[in-house]
Amino acid sequence: MKEKVGEVFFIAMDNPAIPGCTISKAVHDGANDIICFSLSRNTDISAEIYPYHKLIIMAEGVIEIYGADGFRRNLHTSDSIITLTDTPMGIRTAEGAVYTEVSIRRRDIMNEAIKAGEVFRLAEIVPYQDGKIVNMDVVHNDKMKFVIMAFDAGTELSEHAAPGEALIFVLDGEGVIGYEGKEHPIKAGENFRFAKAGIHSVKAAKRFKMALLLTLES
DSSP states (O other): OOSOSSSOBOHHHHSOOOTTOEEEEEEEOSSSOEEEEEEOTTEEEEEEOOSSEEEEEEEEEEEEEEEGGGOEEEEETTEEEEOOSSSOEEEEESSOEEEEEEEEOTTSEEOTTOOTTOOEEHHHHSOOOTTOEEEEEEEEOSSEEEEEEEEOTTOEEEEEEOSSEEEEEEEEEEEEEEETTEEEEEETTOEEEEOTTOEEEEEOSSSEEEEEEEEOOO
16 A cells, blocks of 8 residues: 555645646555545546446545436545446536545445445444444455444454555544554544554544455555
8 A cells, every 4th residue: 555654644634636636646556446536626537437336435525426317426524435337427526625436346245234326424334332343344355345343432452463454544533543562543534554464453542433444465
């Protein structure tokens, strides 16, 4: 992955817009591409047809996804959507936006709770449970997993090694990421990256939700 390792960061701040331009940055190349997009005001990615879904995770701003037969969906900061396949899909913005896009191929297994073409918030998919950690696989294959986790206050994942590279999206609350012997307080809207085999832990200082995008390719 082409993001900083072992420190808290914010995808939107690291990908500022250039007036009149659309910028794309490959975060991970492989079976499931991960790309960060920064769109300046009044820019448009023309509608194109793809044979696979795309998961879009908004970091900042507002976009409109548009397609055939009057399809229109507005996404704001913290919203997500899985785009439709085999039909034109375009993205435009009046005020500018930064988002992450993950390719979801036909062989990938997608959770039935997620419906393509519907706007949703990752933080609202998984509930908190008293004294528990709740996990939901949103989509996975043998090379990638995207999972949402809800930690009740005081719960934690003990120190362990990452089986692959991982990108964290904090969705709600506050937590502490332990990484290679150092603790990193982290809150909603922030991000963190683990390197493959990085020793890490996760503690919920308060109730805390995060999404973890794990890649299992070298």
